[in-house]
Amino acid sequence: MPELPEVEVVCRGLLPHLKGRTIKKIKLSSQKLRLPLPRKLLQRWVVEAVVVAVRRRAKFCVIELDNGARLVFHLGMTGRLGLFQAASALIKHDHCSCAMDNGMALRFNDVRRFGSVQVVSPDAEEEDLFAGLGPEPFAREFAADYAMKRAAGRQQPVKNFLMDNRVVVGIGNIYASEILFEAGISPVRPAREVSMGEWEQVVRQARAVLKRAIQAGGSTISDFVNSSGQPGYFQLQLKVYGRAGQPCMICGGAITKEVLAGRATFFCEHCQQ
């Protein structure tokens, strides 16, 4: 399930293959994704455009084009973006295939269709699309004093607060549990009760965990593969996620599983206070 590290890995993998390439032809499925496929905008702004950059914003993969338009993918839960031979057959759940000028095709496949494909026109502000999103975890703005301020008055568990993309982007269910374990803070603590010193730990560990996950090629729990179709390996380094009942790697006590706001949450009751 793609969070920030997985999307980052995909974007980095795509860049060298797409940069300088012209998108020649687009094939779309008839199925509806979370948002309708922007057929007209794809035809108008993406076909015959040259890719100049591929970058990530939050959990979006943004492909910048030479005409100023941007092709934006969200992987949702099961979305995959990868490169294939344009001549090869489409497979089940392929929703968008962009044939390039070198015989390759960029394909978006999404079993559960929680993902999306969007086009930002050259004259449109990207911020319209990303309005309301909080800072990137690696941005200077995401700091202890910022978190402290945003958490003021919020009774919500700190784990759900971290997953709120108006506060900070890119942190989903898996990494929220991992970050709080590394920071030694219980996920059930109300956000407003977390101290400045503890926020400093959260910010530091958020960056450290996400960075290690990117270096490991992301986490493959069930679906994730990079742009070349290869899985990531960070799931082997997960310390609490999916480890209910197994020993804590610090104290040896059993890892607890609790449902917070409908999401499975894993932590060590002894090491996380």
Place this chain on the structure above:
DNA sequence: AGATTCGCCTGAGAGC
């Protein structure tokens, strides 16, 4: 207004 739940969606796995 803040916090939670629901709905979207498919496939894997469990249980009968």
Place this chain on the structure above:
DNA sequence: TGCTCTCAGGCGAATC
């Protein structure tokens, strides 16, 4: 074997 049920969760809408 094959059916039904549960679970997985990003994220916006609905609801409490």
